Amino acid sequence: MLSREENLLLCQTGPETPMGKLMRRYWLPALLSEELVEVDGEPLQVRLLGENFVAFRDTNGRVGFLDENCPHRGASLAYARNEECGLRCIYHGWKVDADGQVVDMPTEPATSTFRNRLRHPAYPTREAGDVVWVYLGPPEHEPTFPDWEWTRAPRAQRGASKIFEDCNYAQGVEGTIDSAHSDYLHSSDIRGRPRDHAPRLEAVDTLYGFKYAAVRAPDVDADLYKYVRLTLFVAPFYAFIPPFRQGRLASDSDTPGEVAVQQAFVPIDDEHTWFFTFAYNRKGPLPAYWRQHAAEFGIEHGHVGRPVRNRANKHLQDRAAMRAGNWSGVTGINPQDLTVAEGMGPIVDRSREHLGATDVAIIRYRRRMLQAAGALAAGQEPPGLGVFAGLRTDERVVPIDTPWQDVPTFGEVTA
Ligand code: FES
């Protein structure tokens, strides 16, 4: 349970809020590179952390990321002409480049030096893993660019997707760090889990956030072994969930190899979120299923439109399928997660909840992030600004007296 004030502290990410200031200290995934393919192509409106921006690919192929409103009188630069390394506003022709320099003011006298005194807010971008990343924070605090393992994988082995989520980002985060729900919400889609549906959860803080284990009794030899499923929370909104292997998904009988999954819940504003999935097959090409999983799950890619399933149509929950044995009546793991997250409403009232024994990671997450937001205001650096190339997670059976913290590759930072 959180007080109403704590709940707002967790959920609000506008520029003046403590959590918004914290999030602005990280590189953020903003777009898929495929949304900005064309050099000098159409600029995109991008809303992030409650602010409006325009993104464009300039003549040199570089991605510019600017405040949306023109420095002159505020016309939207999403309507601008994208030409010769800059956006030229269609209202009076002022032109701004990717560095925020006002490079032309055709309505001013030729002798004017006005434009040299102006600087339009522009933000550094990078492209990695076919994702456009942006840093919105104070320039003097720009952190090292994160070296996620999947961004260095060959293109054929990785994929990124992005789905619009009609609720606050923390509802997404709290769904993905909640190991207990899989046995219920996803029970018609995920196979191979033990019958023990009341996992014991243990969490430890790490440099990047925290890691936690959900420990279950295996179906056989429960006196000798334990089944450990490890999930990592990486500040400010990422989760690493155990890799998918062949046979794990009921609907995906031929996933070859080992598909590692990193998820990100990026606030659009306080009531909307981009849910990114970064998938990486360490052992071969990424199956098409993962490459297009958003579409296959019946969700349109975010930049194309809103998900087909939403609160207005009760996420197309199929009662006949439920009568026939399906647990949730919603097809696909992502749609199931979105259904419960969005079904709570835009910002769930955490002062009215009743947390149970399996909510250990939820409690840890809130405490860690509220603490980090408070500490930043007191001058302390945020967690997870390092370069974490070797983050690994897994689920496996280990001897019952092995501390899960000691199992190799469980949350290790190897580089
Ligand atoms: S408002 Fe953009 S040039 Fe005037």
Ligand SMILES: [Fe+2]
């Ligand atoms: Fe889930």
